[in-house]
Amino acid sequence: MKKCLVAVGLVSVLLGSAASADEGMWLYNAPPKKQLKSKYNFELTEPWMDHLRLSSVRFNNGGSGSFVSDQGLVLTNHHVGADAIQKLSTEGSDLIKTGFLARSRDQELPTKDLELNVLYDIVDVTDKVKGAVTKDMSAEQAEAARRAVKARLEKESLDQTGLRSDVVTLFRGGAYHLYRYKKYTDIRLVFAPEIGIAFYGGDTDNFEYPRYCLDMTLFRVYEDGKPVKPKEFLKPSQGSLKEGDLTFVSGHPGRTERQNTAAHLEFLRDVRYPMALQNVRRMEVLLRTFSERSPESKRRAQDDLFGVQNARKAYLGGLEGLQTPSLLESKRAKEARIKKALSTQPGLEARYGNPYADLEKALAVYRDLYEDYYLIGAGRAFNTRLFDIAETIHRYKSEMGKPSEERLREYRDSNLDSLKQGLFSTAPLYDDLETAKLADSLSFLLEVRGADDPLVRSVLDGKSPRTRASELIRSTRLKDVDFRRTALEEEVEDPMIQLAAAVDSESRRLRTVYEQQVAGPMEEAYGRLGLLEYEVGATAGYPDATFTLRLAYGPVLGFQEDGESVPAFTKIGGLFEKGERFDQAPPYNVPDSWMQARSRLDLETPFNFVSTPDITGGNSGSPVVDRKGELVGLIFDGNIQSLVLDFQYEDKVARAVSVDVRAIKEALSKVYQADFLVEEMGL
């Protein structure tokens, strides 16, 4: 195993200023050693961190997990695994609803397109990326130069190590680190509980607490047809976790917006969040009504529906934060101090320019661009996987004619295996659901751009959105995976590929404008702002979340809500009490398997708990460990008060929500009669 390189340069500089309370989604190569030592008298050692890092697993569909046995068993949330479980379900066999348990290796179900990554090491390449940009370059040239050097570094690293290699932009352009991952693609389903206990309380209880969820799934990672022996894996704690105990979370927070300027937060409040909410509300209404047609319709739409409901709650919570004046006021107060320093301290402006002005300029472009970019550049106007497949095939042909570093990011050599893994997935697609989604999104496009827009006319071909969607889905042959393989190599005629071709130039144009006039200049300006903030002593020491591995910490701790104390732990007994209190009516009905096991279960077993570590979406499935690095829990949610964490840390009432490992043992053993798993995990 290579040692994790400790970053030098910018990161160690930025680390200077400590974050408050238990704040922080810390880089593994810039960990909060001092904070842990001074507040908790805990020595964060390299072997301790290596063990946790190499036990941590990234689910590339947007979640986290961990190795929990020497036989490649990986623990994550049910809702992280749900996409894979849904793709393994069929009309007669709804594994989301019934759950699944493989009682032997040969019963384990190979997933369709899941990719897991384990972080092997990190290399600071800040100097190399920044060195590629010279003073005389325009913003567009600078962005192209950065893209080229990142692609080259990734390619060199892949060739040299065989590891998936991604250059990650940190501190919004303040630092660039090369992350090298061991990649696994033969992932098999071992155990999933039924949705009725995995997501007990449904959308109603999502982001709420107290909870009673067994939100877990077990996969097994294979390589060369055999279970892998991971370098490291987590052993379960045999102790008794209690309120006040220090815990650590190792996972992949997806995205936070804490470094944003006030103007950038206003953009989120006024443009991005309302647009995202408009889209998820459309989708929610569509999928709900689709679901109600029949039990099979419900089965087909359930994973999509969970996704949009979850997103709706998260965006609403975020928007509530953004719309609360105090958040922006504290941000503006901080900016006023920095701006004052910029205008009064000699040399600052010469060194850093005026990043605020540059950011406002880029945001002005983004505001104007946003709707079109969202719908066409980001493809939301064509809401069917069949369009994504068509676009990938169409673009593959032109992209592969260029050198790797000039290609769109997802077509670079280092990513081609992952791209094909998705493209050739045999996950089922249903004409009725794909038609409903495409029709609605085409209507959205028509509503926003108008019927006389040339692109809209070309897309709709003289038909209504519904008629056009129905015709496209019915006639495309891309539902056949073999046809996708043929289409990637040969010229084929297919209406969906023709559609992708028809919108490609506008879609690429929007993406180029976004990258060159928005993302690039913002990255560059935020990079300068990060250095400026450090120099005036106003930085947090960890970068915004980037769906890369981070370490967070904090104690198990209850909170106050509406004047009442909410205890840190729930117990298995509380599940049965809640089911009875609601007369076993959905979503509070206790599933049959649990009702039948009731007399065998120790009702005093801790079920879920809350703690203060700094997490967000993407952390789902993260292991929670104690001081010994032993597994005590499994992150699966935050409370509604935690949604403001996207913009600033808070530990009065914001809490991470976990499944207690003792409940996992109790359930596997007494509800699911899976003592062989209890034994394998050493529970």
Next chain:
Amino acid sequence: MKKCLVAVGLVSVLLGSAASADEGMWLYNAPPKKQLKSKYNFELTEPWMDHLRLSSVRFNNGGSGSFVSDQGLVLTNHHVGADAIQKLSTEGSDLIKTGFLARSRDQELPTKDLELNVLYDIVDVTDKVKGAVTKDMSAEQAEAARRAVKARLEKESLDQTGLRSDVVTLFRGGAYHLYRYKKYTDIRLVFAPEIGIAFYGGDTDNFEYPRYCLDMTLFRVYEDGKPVKPKEFLKPSQGSLKEGDLTFVSGHPGRTERQNTAAHLEFLRDVRYPMALQNVRRMEVLLRTFSERSPESKRRAQDDLFGVQNARKAYLGGLEGLQTPSLLESKRAKEARIKKALSTQPGLEARYGNPYADLEKALAVYRDLYEDYYLIGAGRAFNTRLFDIAETIHRYKSEMGKPSEERLREYRDSNLDSLKQGLFSTAPLYDDLETAKLADSLSFLLEVRGADDPLVRSVLDGKSPRTRASELIRSTRLKDVDFRRTALEEEVEDPMIQLAAAVDSESRRLRTVYEQQVAGPMEEAYGRLGLLEYEVGATAGYPDATFTLRLAYGPVLGFQEDGESVPAFTKIGGLFEKGERFDQAPPYNVPDSWMQARSRLDLETPFNFVSTPDITGGNSGSPVVDRKGELVGLIFDGNIQSLVLDFQYEDKVARAVSVDVRAIKEALSKVYQADFLVEEMGL
């Protein structure tokens, strides 16, 4: 009884050109006598029409109904009565869920704020209204002059007859008729079935066919504490209605857009419908999540939720029509002919100007105004009845200082009784539901106008929408009806009234711009266009729907869907078959009362049927009668294909959906043991 005056002047002129097929929502004073004679050999006589008109009842909350006994019994839909039934329900007693039957007069439940109208006569006042406008007036002056003369005519009529008197604008300004109604406000609930059979199939089956719904409610109208003896009432048919039989529908279609120019339809497609859908989707997601908190939350939100789901389906169907190019193409082709005549036939432009250009100018203003007018002018940013009450009280004080004809329409003398009827309604209000609705709509306002907008700042008072809504709902005393009475007469301090006062000037400004620069000029231009269309032979003979009494006709007739024949009638037996086919899972579970009555019921009894008469929203609850003027059915829905009727008539697949009167008899007698009602109605 006064005889219904036959209109002279414009209407008889406009009548010249016949509508096609069984098209038409005909005025009672300009009925389709020729069409019925030539196509169906049916003589439409004045006594026949008077009988049907005086048996017809308008529900002022947006529906239709009819007198069905000489003891004041009124038949309408359950979903028309649902608002009143919901207001009679409490936490322990959910009459929507359980249904209700008064077995004696003293058990009948007085509704909270229902107002019914019966059309006594119609007077053509076109010349008087048009005569008030002189050539030298500006558009604003013309609009003010029309308002003044309408108010004067209404006041004179009220004083003279004691009848509710409304001047109705027909043909978009081509004609003005004074409608005189007998008004009833003591309305008592007699019978409502449980929602499980009234709305069998729920949102999923709404606007679908075949159906199995007993969507009926019976009220009794009282005056001076006694049941009224209506001038006329409908007797049920004792015959056997069958496919092909001619039927008539007498009811109050709310709004159609058939006279719209292509530019106006584009405005609906691009602006009004997308905005309305955005709002109903917001509301639907909000009310669904609210409902799922507990059974009591569900009860509180159910009527609102039904309303927004119904609106969502209706708007989606309408938008689908607008987005289908052929609709606009046929409209544009017709316009091209008229425009050609306008530019080539001597004298036309001199007489009519260019109404198309004038309409486009007004639509341009409307486009710019729309969002603000929708949110503030029409009050959707303050989505709680408590705001409506506060606004009414605030405005009442200033409006009452003006002469009646200068007041806002709803404060004119002729409307004051109705206004107070609503204002002092004791219908229950729930803090949690009102807070959720107000918070969401305040957030909508903030999203649209931005946080820096002075009005938004003043409305939110430095707080987030949720916090502000919670504070307003908690502290307003307007929940107390006695306080409303006090507030109407005295100066009071109340935060909701203060809010209404704070937005009043902007709200009035938007309304004035709308009335003077949009509605007024459009009314005037459409008036000229109507005359022009008549002169070139391109008019339909009936005006767009205006929520006034209309007569429609057409046979009972099945239709084709997805290549299959859908028969005209369903039978009671089909209900039980459907319940079984779906394993009695909601929304297809047959209610207990029907399951228990199954063996007693004649399963061959016709349950629902479809027919071709030209209807739309507002026709809900309309009686369907046969050639003899006897009751055969009760309109309750249109199929999804009928939603295009808002823009053009269609009778290939568009159908009205009714409850068969034979099912009403069977259910009242055998399910609900209400033979006394069967007898009273003569079923």
